[in-house]
Amino acid sequence: VGEINSLLPQRGGDQIRHVIREIDDRLSGFVRGQAIVCLLLGAWYATGLSLIGLNYGLAVGLGAGLLSIIPFVGNIVGLATSLAIALTQFDGWLNPALVVAVFASGNFLEGNFVTPKIVGDRVGLHPVWLLFAVMAGSTMLGVTGALLAVPVAATVGVIVRFVVQKYRESELFSDTAATEGAPGKAEADHNTASAKTCVDSGPANDG
Template sequence: MSLQKQFTVWMVVLGVFILCLFLFRSVLLPFIAGMALAYLLDPVADGFERLGMNRMFATISVLMLFVLIFFFLLVLIVPTLAHQMNGFAENLPGYIASLQELIVKSSSDHLPKFLSDFDPTDLQNSIKDLVGEGASWIGKLIQSLWNGGQALIDMLALIVITPVVAFYLLYDWDRMVEKIDGWLPRDHQYTVRRLARDIDNSVSGFVRGQIMVGLILGVFYALSLSLLGLNFGLLIGLVAGLLSFVPYAGATLGLLVSTGVAIVQFWPDPVPIGLAFGIFVIGQFVEGNILQPRLVGERVGLHPVWLMFALLAFGSLFGFVGMLIAVPAAAAVGVIVRHGLQQYLHSPLYNGRSGGLIVGAPDDDTSDA
């Protein structure tokens, strides 16, 4: 089969796969979540096997441990988070109004003389419009994710189906990998295996490492803000840690929200306001210099801009399901593009007919002369 026919076949397969994702996106969430859970827990199950357990007992032990930890955290944290979320939603208009008043007052007191004719109400209206547009955009994004992930409505199906799917996939993981390996085209099996290994290293290095980074940062932010006495500190800290999965999003949002709440709550005392600001500065320093290099590393090959684009694009197309598959899809595309670029740099299309010698370059004798 010629290269052109092979490319056509694989493009058709990719198109059919994307079409199936789009058509069945409303029912895929429990299955995608179960697959992601099995992928994350497979190294733990392999570790239990190395301790002498058989695969069945290792799978049951890993899933039971995960379910116990999940429900333990659910019972401990979710009621408090729900209470703080309701309180934050009720107090948000008051916080925004207070911040507007402080900004307008400060600007009117400290404006230069040549701006004495400036009307503070214009600034207040601008802030109100900006906040309104931001809230509208966030609301549309949440609504899009909700509409695109209709399986979220049926939480019972998610809770019941996901562990079952994860169990079967985790139990048969190694056999499935071996089976799929047997389907590879024999002429390209080594190349496909290398690409699959690179994709797996990229996804596992980022996802598993970033989950640990998010948990550590979430706990640090939540405890620090709660000890500071900041209103809704637990909610703000945990959400900031969770959103750290998206580069710079968690820290930026947490910094803005916590500083805004601190200004309204503690004004005019600068110490707690500075501490709320400093907590996120310390968190970003620890993340960038300690957590990211040690837990995620630099070999994942996922540029922050490319990752943010993939999350937004897949989220808008497939809802919450799209956000689950955005990272592996972004990693796969990145690995394939790098492979294609490497092939191009070693091809006659790049090197020319000379097979590596740049056409038109002077030889050694001419350059010496």
């Protein structure tokens, strides 16, 4: 940290440090939020599989939740393992179907509610932008892209907000706002002058 500070310019160094600290906070929030999501998923899977009566259901569910730190991996590995156990343990298709339902519901809740809310709040991203980032990352780079999408989007968001803030504080923004307000001001001045002329000419006409 000291070496990084020594490399920062004297002018504007505090602003750069502020941006770096905010990025660090967002990334730390992502890690904490993702850990909470994994715990919730592990509890959901473990509870569902245990209620079905699956052998090793508790361990498989918790393991699937832990692996969910990597997008799609926890769900796929957990589902495949649970189905393999269910097909050898139970007769018929009811219990294997229930296993599929447990993981399908967990995946739905995680993707549409849990991750957007918990992780999105901690990284400062709207749930819609969070889902868009994950979808775009997974489309371009697969699992790696989905894993990196949220941290990258959070970092970009911090930088964009900083740039917008500096722009609003700049003379360029002030000049633009003043220019846009000029026609309205000119019209108001014209109306005021016209009204004054009418008032001044009133007594003269009466005379």
